[in-house]
Amino acid sequence: MTMIDTLFGLIPANSRGQQWIADELQLVNWGGYDGAHRVKFSPRATLLCGGSGSGKSTLMDAYIALMMPHTTPFNGASNGGVTGRSRGDEQRNILSYGRGKLDESRTDEGTRVRVLRGDGEDTWTAISMTWTDHDGSQFTAVRAWYIPAAARIIEDTVRVRATVDGPLSLDALEVAAAQRLTDASVRAAGLETFATDREFSAKIHAVLGIGAAGAGAKAMSLLARIQAGQQITTVDELYKRMVLEEPETLATADAVVGHFDELEGTRMRMVTAQRQVRALRPIRDMRGRIEAAAEQLRLIDEIGRFSDPESLAALWGADRRLALLREVEAELQQEKAAADAESRTQQALASAAEAERDGLVEVLRNSGGDRIERAERDLSIVEKRLETVTEARRRFDAAIGQLDEDAATEKAFTALAARARDALADPGAKVAARDAYADARGATNALRASLAELADERGRTEGLRGNIPSALHEARALLADAAGLPVSELPFVGELIEVRTEFEPWREAFNLALGGFATTLLIDAAQLPQFRAAINELRVPTRLRYEGVHTGQARSGRLDPQRLPGRLDYRESPFTGWLEARLEERFGFVCVDGAEALGQHSMALSLTGQMSQGARGAHGGHGRANVLGFSNQRRLTDLADRLGELERRVVAAEATEQAAAAALDALDARHAAFAKISELTWDQIDVATLESERANWERVVAELIAGSPEIEALSAQIAALKKKIEGLQKLVGRAEEQQDRIATRWAEVTDEVDAAQRALDDAEDAGRALAPQHTEYLDDRFSAPPEGRDRSRADRLVRFDAALQSASKQLLDDQATAQDTLEEQRAHLRRALEGFLESWPNPNLRADPDSSLRDFERILRELETSGLHELETEWKHSLLKLSGNDLTNLDSTLSRSIREIKERIEPINRIMQDLPFYDDDHRLQITPRENQSEARRRFRSELREVRGLIGAATTDADREQAYERMKKFINRIRRTAPDFASLVDVRNHVRVSAEKVHADTKQHAALYDHIGEKSGGESQELIAFIVGAALRYQLGDADAERPRYAPVFLDEALIKADAHFTKRAIGAWRGLGFQLVIGAPNDKYSAIEPHVDVEYDILKDTSGRSWAKPKVGLPADAG
Incomplete structure (x- = not known):
């Protein structure tokens, strides 16, 4: 140039x-x-x-x-x-x-x-x-x-x-x-x-x-x-503010953070979807059980009771019984034919034996056997009397066997009979035994009822939170349902407070002091008018107190631990601030160890529960159930203890009842024996006298027969035929009895068949008919398959009738079970919906199984259709891969941007090397120097380590570890991070100074670092050189x-x-x-x-x- x-x-x-x-x-x-x-x-x-x-x-x-x-x-x-x-x-x-x-x-x-x-x-x-x-x-x-x-x-x-x-x-x-x-x-x-x-x-x-x-x-x-x-x-500031633009590393870091946040946001939506699916999936089974229970209730309601002749249950019973009766009728017909044949056969044999005997008797009479005949006739009369007396003696001996008495002689019998009449004549002997039994039975029944009530209380308590009695919970649920409010917006005071662990011995005293306030319902004052209007017509068996509260009040801070409010823990809720203030105002009792300290304070409470308020006080009421606490574990433990004690008392009462029953039974047996004794005379039970008379007649007959061998032989034959005839007559009698029994039963069965058929005909005329679902249900419940012990169709009928005897009770039990299942599953479903809305509030949804269940199921279907909840592992892998690429780009951008800062200085220095600075013999040059720091070195090292972890991750555990490391690293390169500018803005990684050099030798002459150290003119010249040269560069x-x-x-x-x-x-x-x-x-x-x-x-x-x-x-x- x-x-x-x-x-x-x-x-x-x-x-x-x-x-x-x-x-x-x-x-x-x-x-x-x-x-x-x-x-x-x-x-x-x-x-x-x-x-x-x-x-x-x-x-x-x-x-x-x-x-x-x-x-x-x-x-x-x-x-x-x-x-x-x-x-x-x-x-x-x-x-x-x-x-x-x-x-x-x-x-x-x-x-x-x-x-x-x-x-x-x-x-x-x-x-x-x-x-x-x-x-x-x-x-x-x-x-x-x-x-x-x-x-x-x-x-x-x-x-x-x-x-x-x-x-x-x-x-x-x-x-x-x-x-x-x-x-x-x-x-x-x-x-x-x-x-x-x-x-x-x-x-x-x-x-x-x-x-x-x-x-x-x-x-x-x-x-x-x-x-x-x-x-x-400074020259450094001059160059960076006037020449350098914002480096690419900032935008790259922002892009890395934005990309990670975008991917992480999607992942969080996946995690949320997973939690929502887990929360909602059980509602399908609950709905299935609810529908099954409702269907069973509908069926039982349609079926009716077996005791109602107009019911479908009675119609099914008549139909099934008619089929069994017809089978029994056919069986009786076969038995009747067999019995008739047997009777005819035995009668023919008996007639033949009698004819043979009559012939021998005639021969004997012609041979001089009149005297023997008369003797045998008298012997027969004695033997019949002996049979009657022997049976009476057997019954008498059985009776006196329970009395531990002896009546072997007429005198002993007479004395025993007199005692029997005296005992029967005493009316008070049995009254005491009956009263003792009645008292024992009443005590047992009362304890059993208490045990059942307590067991029912425990069952209800297991599904509740806190220590409030279940009756109050049920009453609150009725009020909340009528007002259209979730139960969580109507807490009991006792549910919001818990005795701190170190003050556990004071629990009973605090329960006594708080009294009915602990079971008071709290409601937002803004909702109080609507609440009152909604519940006004509602009939509730248990009376509840409620109070409107201004919610959202700030908490009072640390409470005095010497007073009752300061010895409690408080559950976070919109009511907590008001509750702390109310407890301080009305129940701020100073907790004292003994009665002597009660008068030292305006309001005080002793460990035994005695309460003083100036000159007034209160004491007593011990043994009441605890109603304070966040958890119901203490109440469940108390109920378990009470159940154990009641069970022991029931066992003892049952033993007492059994002893009283045994005593009453023994007395009844004794009186029964006395009654039998009083009805007899000695002649009716004197077996010895008749046995002696029989022996005498047997001796006479033997002497008459022994005088003639022919007569002896004929007598022997007649005696044998007599025994045979007696046996045949018995068989004939039994055959005739069988005929009569069968005929009677047949007549009964025929009448029953007619009655069952009439019932079916009447139902058909009335248009009553069993649907397939009715028949299937009743067959499954009451038509048990034949068992091996059934010897005949009559046995099956007997078993069917026995089943029908308990069928009504079974239907009631089934109905009660279905109703319990319906209510239990609805309660579970409501809690599941409430839990979902607590985690993910939605003003368009209510935790109402009737009105909102389909909306929740639609949400579940949408979640399952989207498949978001199933993609977490795959998405995390993708997240790591993509973010790993972003970090690689950031690493290369950091290195490149530092290099570009240095490279941009070169053309500026080339421009200034031809421009005299200070005088004609000097030139100005820009000198960059990389500004190393331990923090930046560790930052770059961590960046590469995270990249390495991402690349080496092969298992879910590895990916999880890499993900957590990367998440921490990403937080360091956010704009809000405290060391963001130091780590990411590469302009801070380089220190720029100006150096005056000799024009010919390029040797260093002077260093320009702080502009403020120079005069105004020198500063302006320095700025003009540096900025002017940079401008030439920027202008291209x-x-x-x-x-x-x-x-x-x-x-x-x-x-x-x-x-x-x-x-x-x-x-x-x-x-x-x-x-x-x-x-x-x-x-x-x-x-x-x-x-x-x-x-x-x-x-x-x-x-x-x-x-x-x-x-x-x-x-x-x-x-």
Whole structure:
């Protein structure tokens, strides 16, 4: 690059006119510049000077409004204390500039803004800049805004972005402004319009050659920072704030975090879906059991009772019994035929034996056997009497066997009979035994009832929370259901408090002190009127107290542990704050060890439960059940103990009852025996006398027979036939009995068949019929299959009748079981729905099995259809893989960004190596130095470790470990992390300093690190060199002889340097080929003035209007 020495230092030989330079700035209605204004610029340097508030920065801001994006704030150099959004209501903005805002004043109607124009009427404003190229070509860019009177924000305006290849006077927009700057009217003025800022900026950057490869935005950003003239103390800060943009690592880290959060959010939705599926799946089984129980109840209700002849149950019984009766009838018919045949056979045999005997008797009589016959007849009479007396004696002996008495003689019998009559005549003997038995039985039944009630109480308590009795729980459920409130919104006081472990001995005392307050229902006071109206008509067996409470009160903090409220734990709820306050107010008893300390406090409570309130007090009531506590475990334990004690008492009572029953039975047996004894005489049981008489007659018959062998033989034959006839007659009798029995049974069965058939016919006439489901249910319950012990169809009928005897009870049991199942499953279902809504509240759902169950099932179907809950493992694997790729990219971006910072310094140093610094023998060079730290080293090491864990994970355990490590690492690179800037912003990884070197040898001469250590002039020269060289780089023509785009606006720069250093700073800018437009206050521009071609005084009159007055103007041929 060929350089020439000028007033401004060494500059490229062909710099003048060989680049785009700012030629003219035009304003219409911009800030204090009311109407149209023009400012012509020198191709080399122009000075704008004026007093504070005169309008210098307004001109500078016009350039910003034209060239910079809307995120660039106005007045950056003159007022560094602005806050809020760039160009927002709290800062200078297009609306305030367009209307010419002067100030604000407070009026009765509020704050009023005083403006030069647009107060209650429309106005417009416009800015244009014309640039000239080395060949005389010109290019103009225009921004204009039509501002309606009602406009409050920039979006309310009509915005114009336009360019023209050549010069332009903004007067050409007057006609378009009258038409509200419509696109057509602007185009009619010869301008090319653009719809967006992006298109407009792209056009300007392309024509003016700003930035390389479309990077004009970066160059304009640097120009904005240069114009703002931000206060900088170190070379490192200067380079990073003025030259370097936000590094790619920040966006990459944000992308990594965003990607991870997106994937993690989906995973959390999966986990939530899994939990929801687990929570909802049981409702299907519950619903199935509920429907099955309801169906069984419906069937039993339709079937009716077996005792009701009009019921389907009775119809089924008649139908099944008719079938069995017909089978029994057929069986009886067969038995009747067999019995008739057997009877005829035995009668024929008996008749034949009798005929044979009669013949032998006749022969015996003819042989002289009359005496034997008479003797045998008398013997037969005695034997019959003996049989009767022997049977009576057997019964008598059985009776006196229970009495432990002896009646072997007539005298002993007479005495026993007398005692029997006396015992039977005593009415009080049995009364005492009966009373003892009745008392024992009553005591046993009472204990059994208590045991059943307590067992039922335990069963209900197992499904509840806390120690409140189940009867109160059931009453609360009725009230909550009537009011349409979940039970959780109606807590008992006792459910919200628990005795702290260290104060457990005080539990009974606290229960006694709190009394009925512990079983008081609490309800939100806002819901109290509706609650009262809803329950007013409800009949509840158990009376409940309730109280409206203002919920959400703050808790009182630490309570005094010497008082009752301070010895309790409290469950977190909307009622807890109120409850603490109420307990402090009404139950703030000081807990004392003995009665002697009760009078020392206004409210006190002893360990035994005695309570004192001044001169009043209370004591007693011990043994009441505990109602305090979050858990029901203590109540279940207490119920178990009470059940055990009751069971032992029941066993003892049953033993007493059995003993009393045995005593009563023994007395009844004794009286029965006495009754039998009193009915007899000695002759009725005197067996010995008759046995002696029989022996005498047997001796007589034997003597008669022994006198004749023939008679002896005939007698023997007759005796044998007699025995045979007796046996045959018995068989005939049994056969006839069998015939009678069968006939009787047959008649009974026939009647039963007729009755069953009539019942079926009546049901058919009445239109009653069994449905298949009725028959199936009753067959399954009561038609048991034949067992091996059934010997006949009659046995099956007997078993069927026995089953029907208990069928009604079984139906009642089935009904009760089904009802219990229905209520239990509905309760389980309600708790499942309540649990779901507690975890995932939904105002559109209620925990009502009747109205909302289908909605919950729909949710479950949707969850199962989506399949989210089944993808966690696969998703975690994908999460690790994708996040591992993100971390790899972050690692490479960190390394690349540090390398790029160093690489970007090289072209800047090449530019500055040809520019004299300080004097002609020295040059300025930028030196980067990587700033290592242990924290960053560990950070990079951890990043690689996590990447390694992700890559090596093969099992679920490995992936889980890698996931947790990665999650912790991701939290370190979030913007909110305390060390985010230190670890991720690579600008902090490099320390930049400036070094003065000898031009020939490149040897080190001086180090420039802290700008604040240098004089104002030295600082300005240093800044000019570094920033100017960086700007050449950003503009994309660092290797060219001159920058393609020359204008650089410096607002209040170079005002702290003396003439020498100001000359060198301006020379540095000019040496880099830039055109300068410098703004400076009136009292600080003397050092700048000798080095500019054009100078304007910025003036403002008393009305707030500004204008630029040329002080040192351009030659006539320049303008």
